Amino acid sequence: MRKPIIAGNWKMNKTAKEAVAFAEAVKNKIPSNDKVDSVIGSPALFLQGLTEAAKGTELQISAQNCYFENAGAFTGENSPEAIADLGVDYVIIGHSERRQYFHETDEDINKKAKAIIDNGMTPIVCCGETLEQREGGETEEWISGQISAALKGLTAEQVANLVLAYEPIWAIGTGKSSSAEIANETCGVVRQTVAKDFGQETADKVRIQYGGSVKPENIKEYMAEENIDGALVGGASLQPDSFLALLEAVK
Numbered sequence: 001m002r003k004p005i006i007a008g009n010w011k012m013n014k015t016a017k018e019a020v021a022f023a024e025a026v027k028n029k030i031p032s033n034d035k036v037d038s039v040i041g042s043p044a045l046f047l048q049g050l051t052e053a054a055k056g057t058e059l060q061i062s063a064q065n066c067y068f069e070n071a072g073a074f075t076g077e078n079s080p081e082a083i084a085d086l087g088v089d090y091v092i093i094g095h096s097e098r099r100q101y102f103h104e105t106d107e108d109i110n111k112k113a114k115a116i117i118d119n120g121m122t123p124i125v126c127c128g129e130t131l132e133q134r135e136g137g138e139t140e141e142w143i144s145g146q147i148s149a150a151l152k153g154l155t156a157e158q159v160a161n162l163v164l165a166y167e168p169i170w171a172i173g174t175g176k177s178s179s180a181e182i183a184n185e186t187c188g189v190v191r192q193t194v195a196k197d198f199g200q201e202t203a204d205k206v207r208i209q210y211g212g213s214v215k216p217e218n219i220k221e222y223m224a225e226e227n228i229d230g231a232l233v234g235g236a237s238l239q240p241d242s243f244l245a246l247l248e249a250v251k
């Protein structure tokens with residue numbers, strides 16, 4: 001049995017004060033970590049405030065990106081070592097917005113995954129296809145290629161302990177969620193890719209999230225599917241009540 005993991009991805013929203021106010025509002029209402037991992041993915045600016053506010057509670061904190069070197073002349077980047085030092089648990093990498101707007105490549109994502117693990121954090125590795133790719137029948141090959149490239153050179157144990165997120169680009173922020181059936185089928189492609197590259201035992205252990213217009217009203221449909229172990233949620237993670245409702249629905 002894989003433990004559910006619900007991660008909010010705030011993207012580029014909120015101010016430092018709003019971020020801490022959110023953590024204060026939810027931190028004592030988070031279900032036990034025995035039942036569900038409850039994560040907020042924040043802009044780097046608020047990570048310190050959030051880890052301080054969440055200390056000693058069940059709320060876990062994620063960054064939305066990091067660089068793959070720990071230090072050096074990389075103006076404007078954030079070090080995975082420095083992020084880990086704040087007490088951050090996860091880092092989201094390979095989100096389609098990072099790939100599209102900031103030209104993050106499969107190779108970058110692979111290097112970032114290794115750096116995040118080396119610093120004791122857990123990568124949440126995203127993949128997803130465009131509507132054009134889905135309609136062209138390319139989804140399986142594309143998703144499988146993204147996953148193999150992102151995980152290249154990791155050990156089976158490392159892969160078993162990270163988190164994968166399938167987010168069809170056409171369902172992100174559009175209100176147009178993928179059906180639970182399609183989401184499950186494509187999360188199945190992600191799991192089969194892990195099985196092919198790292199063995200069935202690893203594939204049975206790794207947790208796979210679905211993301212794309214997930215809300216408190218539809219999360220149960222996804223969580224009922226065999227290959228879906230959680231959700232990566234944008235819009236519906238921004239308000240405390242909605243975030244808590246997502247957690248309540250799966251605990």
Ligand SMILES: O=C[C@H](O)COP(=O)(O)O
Pocket residue numbers: 009095167171172173174175211212213214232233234235236
């Ligand atoms: O990382 C989260 C996703 O991009 C989904 O965003 P959304 O829930 O606003 O569609």
